[in-house]
Amino acid sequence: MRVGSASSSLTYFRVGIVVIGDYVPHPWIPNSYIKDVLMKELGISSVLDLFNDVPGELILKRDLNVGYGSPLAEYKLVRHFDEIMSKNRYFFKVPPFLGGGMCYHYVPAVIRHIANRSEFYTAYTPYQPEMSQGITQALFEYQSMMADLYGVDIVNASMYNGSTALAEAVRLSVRVTGRKHVVVSRSVHPELAEVVRTWSEPVGISIHRVGYDKETGQVDLAEVEDYLRKLKPAAVIVQTPNFFGIVEQELSRISDVAHESGSLMIVYQDPILLGVLEAPGKLGADIVVGDTSSVGSGLNFGGPTAGVLGIKDAEGRLLRQLPGRLIGYTKTLDGSEEGFIMVLQTREQHIRRERATSNITTNSSLEAIKSAVYLALLGSEGLRKLGEAIAGRTQYLLERLSEAGMVPAFERGVYLREVLLRHPDIARIRSYLKSQGVYIGPLVGRFYQDLSDCCLVCVTERHSREDIDVLVELIKQLLGGG
Amino acid sequence: MKVFRQAKWGEPLVHEVSIYRKSGILLDDEFGEYGKKLLSKIQRVVREGNPPLPSLSEVEVVRHYLRLSQMAYGVDLGPVPLGSCTMKYNPKICEELASDRRIAEAHPYLDEEDVQGLLEVVYTLQKWLSEITGMDVCSIQTPAGAAGEFAGALMIRNYHIDRGESYRDEMVVPDSAHGSNPASAAMAGFKVVRIPTDPRGNTDLEALRAALSSRTAGMMLTNPNTLGLFEEHIVEIAKEVHGSGGLLYYDGANLNGILGYVRPGDMGFDVAHLNLHKTFAAPHGGGGPGAGAICCRGALTDYMPVPIVDYDGRKYYLRYDIPRTIGRISWFYGNIVPAIKSFLYIATLGPMIKEVAEVATLNTNYLLKKLETLPGVDLVYGHGRWRKHEFVISFEKLYKETGVNAEDVAKALLDRGIHAPTILFPLIVPEAHMVEVTETETKENLDRIVEAYREITHTAYRSPDEVKKAPQNTSVKRLDVVYGNLPKNIVLTYRQLEKRRRGE
Numbered sequence: 001m002r003v004g005s006a007s008s009s010l011t012y013f014r015v016g017i018v019v020i021g022d023y024v025p026h027p028w029i030p031n032s033y034i035k036d037v038l039m040k041e042l043g044i045s046s047v048l049d050l051f052n053d054v055p056g057e058l059i060l061k062r063d064l065n066v067g068y069g070s071p072l073a074e075y076k077l078v079r080h081f082d083e084i085m086s087k088n089r090y091f092f093k094v095p096p097f098l099g100g101g102m103c104y105h106y107v108p109a110v111i112r113h114i115a116n117r118s119e120f121y122t123a124y125t126p127y128q129p130e131m132s133q134g135i136t137q138a139l140f141e142y143q144s145m146m147a148d149l150y151g152v153d154i155v156n157a158s159m160y161n162g163s164t165a166l167a168e169a170v171r172l173s174v175r176v177t178g179r180k181h182v183v184v185s186r187s188v189h190p191e192l193a194e195v196v197r198t199w200s201e202p203v204g205i206s207i208h209r210v211g212y213d214k215e216t217g218q219v220d221l222a223e224v225e226d227y228l229r230k231l232k233p234a235a236v237i238v239q240t241p242n243f244f245g246i247v248e249q250e251l252s253r254i255s256d257v258a259h260e261s262g263s264l265m266i267v268y269q270d271p272i273l274l275g276v277l278e279a280p281g282k283l284g285a286d287i288v289v290g291d292t293s294s295v296g297s298g299l300n301f302g303g304p305t306a307g308v309l310g311i312k313d314a315e316g317r318l319l320r321q322l323p324g325r326l327i328g329y330t331k332t333l334d335g336s337e338e339g340f341i342m343v344l345q346t347r348e349q350h351i352r353r354e355r356a357t358s359n360i361t362t363n364s365s366l367e368a369i370k371s372a373v374y375l376a377l378l379g380s381e382g383l384r385k386l387g388e389a390i391a392g393r394t395q396y397l398l399e400r401l402s403e404a405g406m407v408p409a410f411e412r413g414v415y416l417r418e419v420l421l422r423h424p425d426i427a428r429i430r431s432y433l434k435s436q437g438v439y440i441g442p443l444v445g446r447f448y449q450d451l452s453d454c455c456l457v458c459v460t461e462r463h464s465r466e467d468i469d470v471l472v473e474l475i476k477q478l479l480g481g482g
Numbered sequence: 483m484k485v486f487r488q489a490k491w492g493e494p495l496v497h498e499v500s501i502y503r504k505s506g507i508l509l510d511d512e513f514g515e516y517g518k519k520l521l522s523k524i525q526r527v528v529r530e531g532n533p534p535l536p537s538l539s540e541v542e543v544v545r546h547y548l549r550l551s552q553m554a555y556g557v558d559l560g561p562v563p564l565g566s567c568t569m570k571y572n573p574k575i576c577e578e579l580a581s582d583r584r585i586a587e588a589h590p591y592l593d594e595e596d597v598q599g600l601l602e603v604v605y606t607l608q609k610w611l612s613e614i615t616g617m618d619v620c621s622i623q624t625p626a627g628a629a630g631e632f633a634g635a636l637m638i639r640n641y642h643i644d645r646g647e648s649y650r651d652e653m654v655v656p657d658s659a660h661g662s663n664p665a666s667a668a669m670a671g672f673k674v675v676r677i678p679t680d681p682r683g684n685t686d687l688e689a690l691r692a693a694l695s696s697r698t699a700g701m702m703l704t705n706p707n708t709l710g711l712f713e714e715h716i717v718e719i720a721k722e723v724h725g726s727g728g729l730l731y732y733d734g735a736n737l738n739g740i741l742g743y744v745r746p747g748d749m750g751f752d753v754a755h756l757n758l759h760k761t762f763a764a765p766h767g768g769g770g771p772g773a774g775a776i777c778c779r780g781a782l783t784d785y786m787p788v789p790i791v792d793y794d795g796r797k798y799y800l801r802y803d804i805p806r807t808i809g810r811i812s813w814f815y816g817n818i819v820p821a822i823k824s825f826l827y828i829a830t831l832g833p834m835i836k837e838v839a840e841v842a843t844l845n846t847n848y849l850l851k852k853l854e855t856l857p858g859v860d861l862v863y864g865h866g867r868w869r870k871h872e873f874v875i876s877f878e879k880l881y882k883e884t885g886v887n888a889e890d891v892a893k894a895l896l897d898r899g900i901h902a903p904t905i906l907f908p909l910i911v912p913e914a915h916m917v918e919v920t921e922t923e924t925k926e927n928l929d930r931i932v933e934a935y936r937e938i939t940h941t942a943y944r945s946p947d948e949v950k951k952a953p954q955n956t957s958v959k960r961l962d963v964v965y966g967n968l969p970k971n972i973v974l975t976y977r978q979l980e981k982r983r984r985g986e
Contacts, residue, residue, distance in 0.1 A: 023834035028573055028763075030924045031841045037925065038844040042851065047840045050847060050868045053712045054744055064742045066610040067832025074575050077830050081579050087599035089592075090584045098589040101813065108507065110540060112581070114547045122556030122572055124564055125769040127904070130956040131488065131896045134554035135768040138547065141496045144976035148534040154974050160625035160771065163813035171669075191813040198787075198809035202636055202671040240527070249525050276521055278529045301600050302590035302814025303625065304771035316969075325769070329973035329982075330966025332959045339958040343967050343974070349628070349665035350907065354674040359665035362626040362759065366767030373547055376496050377506035379537030384529075385509050388521070392513025395520035414523045434593075442591040465512055 026071065093437030094467040099245070099418040099458025100442045101162075101189045101291075105272060106462050107298045110377055111370050121366055125325070129341040136340035139327045139365060142372040146308050149271060149375070149383075150288040151279025155310035156324035157342075158368035159360065162291025163192050165307025166237070166268055167199035168323045168358055169287045172311075173235035173264045175321045175357070180205055181233035185219040187212045187242035188268065190447035196237070208233070217246035217410030217420070224254060228261045235287070239268040240277070243444075245394075245418030245456065246410060247277070255284025271295050271308065271371070273416060275378075276387030281312050296370035306367035322347065323358030386461060390417050393459035393468065400472040405479070409454050418458045420444065425479075426455045432478045438471050486899030488956045489552035497536045497976045499546055506540040553957040554768065555901055561927050565872045565904040565916025566660060566708055568738045568760030573830070576763065576823040585822060590814040594799050601798030604791040604815065607825045608775075614835075615734070615754050616747025617777035621790045622758070622816040624774035627735055628662040629811055630755025631702070633776045635670035636808040637753055637785035638700045638729045644806060650727065654693055654701040656685045658709060658908045663702040663733055672699060679910055683711035683864030685719060694726035704733035705749065706740065708908040708916065710846060710869035720750025729753065729782070734775075737761045738920060739843050739870030742836025746777075753778040761838075762824035773820035776811075787811045841921035843870050845928060849919055850875070852932040856939045858883060862911045872918035874911050881913050886942035886949045888913040891935070893960060894952040898934040 025032035039045065051059065072080065095104045115121060119134065126132035126139075139157045146155040159165035170182050182200065184193050186209050197207050210227055211220045219238055228236060236258050240248035255265040266287045267280035272294035280288050290308035291297075297305040311318040328343030349356040378386060394416055398408065401421070408415060409422040421440070423429055430440055445452030459468065521528055538546070556562065562569035588597055604622060611620040624630040635653065642650040653667035656677045664674040675693050680686045685703070701723045705713040713719065723730050732746040732754035738761050746754040758764050759772030766772065778786065788807045789800040800815070828835060850873040854861055858880025861873075877888045892902030892915070904916040919928060942949050953960060965971055973979050 023837055026831065026834060026837060028571060029837055029841050029921045031845060031921065032837050034925060035841065035844060038848050042847055047844065050843045051743060053714050053867060055717055058744050058748055060743060060745060063833035064835060065613050066835060067829050069832060071832050071834050072830050077575060077826060078579065081826065084602055085582055085584045085599045087602065088584045088588065089596035090587060096589060098591050100591050102590055104589065110506065110544055113544065114551070117548065117551035118558035119551040119554040119556050121765045121767050122558045123554050123768040124562055124567055124569055124766045127564065128892065128896055128902050129961050130893065130953045130958050131555045131901060133957040134550035134552065138550050143974055144497065145535055147975045148977065160629065161812060164625065164629070191810060194810040195813055198811060202639060247524050247527060249527050251527055275533050276529055278527045283527060298586050299589050300586055301588040301597065301818040304817040304819055326974055328966050329979055330962050333962045334959060337958045339961045341961050341963055341966050343972060349661040351661065353661045354664035354668040356661065356665040359628040359632055359662045359669055361628045361662050362770040362772040364771040365769030367771055369768065373543060375535055376538050377540065377543050379503070379505045380532040380535040381503065381537065382505040382507045383535060384532045388517035389509050389513065391520040392517030395516040396513055416520065461509065
């Protein structure tokens with residue numbers, strides 16, 4: 001057998017033409033130590049007997065070529081993995097100013113501590129609620145806190161992430177209205193818009209893009225109103241702050257026009273700024289969407305996070321069509337205790353099959369719970385202060401940049417957390433900064449041809465005054481003062 | 483006698499924990515009035531006052547969620563034999579290494595040159611999964627298995643459209659399939675055609691032949707199927723489906739029982755998804771996040787979602803130039819953390835990974851052999867056949883003879899410290915228990931499960947009411963699913979609960 005380089009005798013058993021390597025047992029597979037006992041119980045002499053219904057020509061006659069040639073002892077795995085990870089560049093002089101849907105927010109230790117509880121992370125979907133009250137209650141709390149924060153009636157128990165939640169929101173709006181057009185602002189994150197397109201087109205949904213105001217960076221009001229009146233779409237999607245970092249200030253007006261046309265208003269909004277920005281549900285949004293990266297999930301090279309999907313639904317029209325799991329309150333059969341269970345499962349794939357509201361099965365419960373833990377930690381005042389802290393950094397960044405003679409791309413817009421810098425030499429600025437250990441980005445020319453001289457700069461609570469000063473001084477140095 | 487008792491904290495909702503306003507987070511005040519200055523520029527969309535959230539201190543938050551965690555139950559506490567869920571043990575080293583700060587702090591828009599280690603892991607995992615499935619290429623962009631199904635269905639759809647055969651709008655799905663298969667097919671715009679299962683537990687070949695036509699886009703199949711039985715006619719099925727011009731989709735949820743023995747590509751499948759959180763030991767997180775992979779071969783490789791991680795001999799990079807890509811299924815690059823856990827899992831086992839299938843299959847058949855002789859228990863399909871990753875037993879007889887149904891038996895298992903299997907699925911088996919113990923359950927535990935079932939079925943014949951009272955030892959007693967689902971009773975948030983309590 002083969003463990004690392006340890007040479008022990010290699011044994012084979014042979015059935016027909018099949019030769020299978022016989023490995024020593026592995027600690028992760030306890031009964032690999034007693035295969036003979038189980039085989040005896042089953043009255044077989046070879047495990048291959050259990051595969052006697054598999055056509056012989058389909059049985060793989062060699063070992064899979066996976067891993068590193070032989071099983072790895074744990075200490076070898078650790079060393080090998082460390083070698084690979086050391087190929088990442090990780091230490092930066094200042095926290096990166098990278099944005100574009102995910103920012104360098106802090107994830108408090110409490111969240112990791114709770115998420116590392118085995119009872120949570122090794123559990124399955126709460127199909128047996130009596131044994132899973134911890135999970136159902138935590139998810140009920142998540143639904144409750146998110147619904148309050150976004151100003152809506154109902155938030156489901158999570159989607160995969162913000163992008164698929166938005167795609168599902170679009171499909172939801174189409175099912176509810178019976179209409180096939182959807183209007184998406186060009187200032188919505190381009191990757192979100194791409195995901196929406198992938199998930200919509202096969203069922204005949206047409207996506208229409210509306211532009212942004214060249215001065216304010218906000219969605220072009222005249223254009224969006226025109227589209228709403230002309231197309232009478234299922235929904236209009238606006239993101240705030242939008243991909244450029246601009247706060248959309250006309251949400252109420254857009255939703256009024258949308259509702260006049262019988263359309264639904266979908267607002268995509270990062271939860272972390274909801275301490276200072278009004279709840280979209282209060283501004284007329286019918287469907288709200290967000291992502292938990294900023295509130296406990298962190299970066300992790302883009303995932304996993306949880307997708308927030310919520311609805312305002314006085315008449316119950318949207319609820320019946322809502323995808324994803326929902327946790328609801330109930331009582332014990334004897335009426336003596338309260339508890340929480342998955343409800344309205346007849347909307348879901350395991351019961352409704354091809355008529356389900358979505359195919360979603362596994363969702364993102366643990367990330368949802370992490371965001372609930374963070375929101376509970378922050379509390380009402382904490383979330384507001386965090387929003388103010390981010391706003392303060394944004395303001396300071398803008399003022400310092402303006403001293404350096406740098407103006408943002410949309411001069412009349414209000415930026416919050418992210419700022420879109422415009423400069424003819426933007427790529428050179430970015431690489432110079434990076435060479436000095438200061439990271440900005442992404443360059444948005446990869447998404448917008450008309451913004452090829454623009455780059456996002458993102459500040460979070462982790463950036464100090466000195467960090468921003470370093471950034472600005474470096475730009476000044478490069479551009480020869482300002 | 484040792485008795486199981488789950489923690490019962492009587493923990494209030496987080497909204498009710500704290501009376502006085504506190505915060506669990508200390509923030510700096512470095513930027514003073516700058517924040518207010520910026521916010522004053524915003525019109526109409528500024529929040530007045532604080533957002534409505536509970537306000538707890540750190541210690542209250544920790545205690546609250548720790549208590550909740552003790553009222554949850556996962557693989558680290560005991561067996562979770564949920565069928566088709568592959569609830570195997572999640573090795574701790576994978577958890578520890580995947581929480582590396584070099585992963586946690588990696589922004590998705592870092593330049594490729596700065597994330598070569600991460601890209602190498604993803605690329606290597608893609609290669610290994612291609613080898614495991616016998617496919618040409620794999621992507622881990624799909625955040626879960628069902629997202630992989632949707633991606634695969636879209637690829638099949640676009641393939642036919644590009645060949646001028648957009649009239650192929652039917653997806654064939656056996657009646658034993660996971661519900662996500664027909665749901666994914668419908669999401670991609672297909673009509674679903676159902677095929678029955680024959681008494682040996684195979685797809686009914688005659689019915690399949692009759693269903694295939696020039697409108698067939700493809701067939702979605704899981705093999706072994708949800709009965710745990712290997713599809714004996716898979717070669718003929720592939721021939722028939724391909725002969726009709728359709729493509730064959732592999733649902734990888736049940737791969738665990740044949741891992742390293744039989745590969746989807748060798749069976750004739752054109753496209754497959756894998757559930758990294760099932761077969762490859764990433765944890766389920768109380769329902770998610772998981773991670774999916776989508777793999778395919780031949781002409782379909784031109785349709786893969788973007789981006790995919792590639793290697794040019796010098797460096798790893800994100801590749802977007804896939805000629806007929808279906809586009810992005812999700813933003814960024816997939817659920818990286820669980821994917822890394824699966825990478826570490828495969829790296830550890832290496833070529834001995836087929837030991838997984840061997841022991842999973844041994845465990846399955848050992849447990850079935852012990853259970854099928856219990857009173858009131860029946861096997862419905864495929865008598866005398868070996869199961870692979872799971873098996874399904876029926877309690878219809880028990881129900882008819884004692885009034886104790888599959889759900890009652892499940893609840894009684896909870897009282898014995900064992901999570902119940904998947905129940906009442908697949909729908910073609912009445913009063914079903916679908917049991918998958920995986921390769922990580924010990925024989926000692928399998929015997930405990932047998933003992934528990936034995937005790938429950940015998941009790942059912944002796945005093946059925948005793949079983950119907952279960953569970954008694956869990957955090958709460960049997961919950962009223964009907965009450966919680968009545969339209970007038972639907973309560974999905976604390977706000978609605980407060981209203982209810984006020985009698986509104």
